[in-house]
Amino acid sequence: MRRAFDTILLIAVALAIWQAVHLLAPSALTSPVGTVKRAAELLGTGTFWPHVAETLTAFLYSLVFAFTGGLLLGLLLGLNQTGAKVADPILVSIYSLPKVTLYPVILLIFGLGMPAKVAFGTIHGIIPIAIFAMNAVRNMAPVYLKTARVLHLSRAETLRTVVIPAAIPEIVSGLRIGFSLTLLGVLIGEMFASQRGLGYMIMNAIGLHDVPTMMAVILMLAVFAVAANALLLWLDQRLHRRIT
Amino acid sequence: MNRVAWLRYFIVTGFILFIEILCRTGTIPATVMIPPTMMAVHLWALLASGRITPDIMETIGNVIAAFFLSVSVGFALGAMIHSFPRFRRAIDPFLATYYALPFFAFYPLFIVLFGLGRPPIIAIGFLFGVVAMIIATLNGFDRIPRALLKTAAVYRMDPLSTALRIKLPSAAPYLFTGVKLAIAYSFIGVIAGEFIMSSSGLGYSIAYAFNNFDNKTMYALMLFVIVLVTVVNAFFYVWEQRLLARRGR
Numbered sequence: 218m219r220r221a222f223d224t225i226l227l228i229a230v231a232l233a234i235w236q237a238v239h240l241l242a243p244s245a246l247t248s249p250v251g252t253v254k255r256a257a258e259l260l261g262t263g264t265f266w267p268h269v270a271e272t273l274t275a276f277l278y279s280l281v282f283a284f285t286g287g288l289l290l291g292l293l294l295g296l297n298q299t300g301a302k303v304a305d306p307i308l309v310s311i312y313s314l315p316k317v318t319l320y321p322v323i324l325l326i327f328g329l330g331m332p333a334k335v336a337f338g339t340i341h342g343i344i345p346i347a348i349f350a351m352n353a354v355r356n357m358a359p360v361y362l363k364t365a366r367v368l369h370l371s372r373a374e375t376l377r378t379v380v381i382p383a384a385i386p387e388i389v390s391g392l393r394i395g396f397s398l399t400l401l402g403v404l405i406g407e408m409f410a411s412q413r414g415l416g417y418m419i420m421n422a423i424g425l426h427d428v429p430t431m432m433a434v435i436l437m438l439a440v441f442a443v444a445a446n447a448l449l450l451w452l453d454q455r456l457h458r459r460i461t
Numbered sequence: 462m463n464r465v466a467w468l469r470y471f472i473v474t475g476f477i478l479f480i481e482i483l484c485r486t487g488t489i490p491a492t493v494m495i496p497p498t499m500m501a502v503h504l505w506a507l508l509a510s511g512r513i514t515p516d517i518m519e520t521i522g523n524v525i526a527a528f529f530l531s532v533s534v535g536f537a538l539g540a541m542i543h544s545f546p547r548f549r550r551a552i553d554p555f556l557a558t559y560y561a562l563p564f565f566a567f568y569p570l571f572i573v574l575f576g577l578g579r580p581p582i583i584a585i586g587f588l589f590g591v592v593a594m595i596i597a598t599l600n601g602f603d604r605i606p607r608a609l610l611k612t613a614a615v616y617r618m619d620p621l622s623t624a625l626r627i628k629l630p631s632a633a634p635y636l637f638t639g640v641k642l643a644i645a646y647s648f649i650g651v652i653a654g655e656f657i658m659s660s661s662g663l664g665y666s667i668a669y670a671f672n673n674f675d676n677k678t679m680y681a682l683m684l685f686v687i688v689l690v691t692v693v694n695a696f697f698y699v700w701e702q703r704l705l706a707r708r709g710r
Contacts, residue, residue: 313645
């Protein structure tokens with residue numbers, strides 16, 4: 218109860234700051250009320266939904282690729298001590314590259330449109346997921362793997378019945394971060410050289426100085442991201458508690 | 462050098478060679494990617510001509526400013542949030558979601574607040590880096606062993622020396638992770654900001670070259686960014702390994 222109250226208080230303070238900045242620079246930032254109004258307006262217009270569908274489709278595809286690719290890569294590397302040691306710094310340095318610089322390459326390979334966005338979202342999400350999964354497996358208690366060997370489990374069985382259940386809390390943490398970064402990747406992809414999607418809408422609104430639309434789209438994205446993340450965070454905390 | 466490091470070099474060199482061969486044989490057409498050796502040759506020519514020196518200086522300056530701002534402000538905010546557990550519980554889910562927001566969209570707001578030119582780009586780099594530092598600071602302070610704090614209380618250490626002799630050293634590895642992330646994120650934020658919005662800097666030059674089908678310049682600049690970021694990260698990585706080794710872990 219107190220926790221819910223604290224969250225509401227925090228949101229109220231954030232809204233107050235937002236309103237204050239709006240009063241300071243009315244042309245640069247729409248007021249909270251104005252933004253919500255514009256968002257409601259957008260939700261009622263027919264031209265808005267194709268953009269949402271475009272972004273959501275690209276995001277879902279990217280998520281699927283990033284999740285499966287990242288988990289496979291991370292689990293396989295984690296099971297192999299040498300592989301993990303060799304790959305760790307390489308993965309970390311790929312993670313910290315500004316991937317925007319690689320976007321032109323992706324555009325040249327995939328052409329304009331959906332595949333490029335999906336590829337760009339995927340490269341943002343796949344590395345952190347792989348790093349988390351790899352470290353989860355590496356930090357697993359060795360006795361689990363020894364038990365699996367004693368029981369003569371095959372590699373696939375070991376993965377399914379021992380490794381994944383043991384590593385699942387860390388994996389969920391990785392998925393949570395991967396989720397956020399994949400969304401960011403898709404949106405950045407849409408902000409440059411794209412004609413559809415929410416990222417394009419934001420860029421277009423910036424170009425037209427249509428601040429209310431820009432703010433409304435960002436607000437809706439933020440609400441979506443916070444809601445999805447709260448769900449994953451809840452799952453994350455439950456899983457961590459179960460293990461310890 | 463040990464076996465692992467050799468293997469790593471082997472893989473990276475092998476990958477570059479592989480791309481080189483694909484490009485040279487025409488499997489990857491020249492309109493998509495130029496061979497890595499050509500990238501290096503063009504980069505050398507560009508650097509020698511001095512044409513991109515102002516852009517390089519500008520980008521590096523922006524990254525350094527964003528980095529110092531995010532580390533100092535992030536540490537201060539993290540320490541503050543940590544001392545208010547209620548506030549912290551409320552803000553945690555928002556910190557975790559933060560990186561999904563496309564804050565490049567706030568660029569117009571930053572122009573109004575800070576004026577045209579470099580400050581808005583630095584602001585974007587700062588926004589990217591600061592939350593990673595806050596989260597790392599919170600993590601570090603969470604993991605200070607209780608026994609050490611009790612010992613400090615028993616010795617009646619004042620808050621300042623407790624902070625300097627107990628809290629800071631215990632939290633140091635986590636703070637270092639935050640510093641590493643802050644440098645990486647400052648790079649990402651600054652270059653992405655320049656790429657999408659700005660009219661100068663390395664990010665902008667890459668986008669400009671792409672829009673003008675100037676593949677040679679584009680790939681040369683990309684190579685420069687990748688090498689620069691990798692060298693900076695490798696430096697911090699080695700430094701961290703040394704620190705950890707000294708702590709006997």
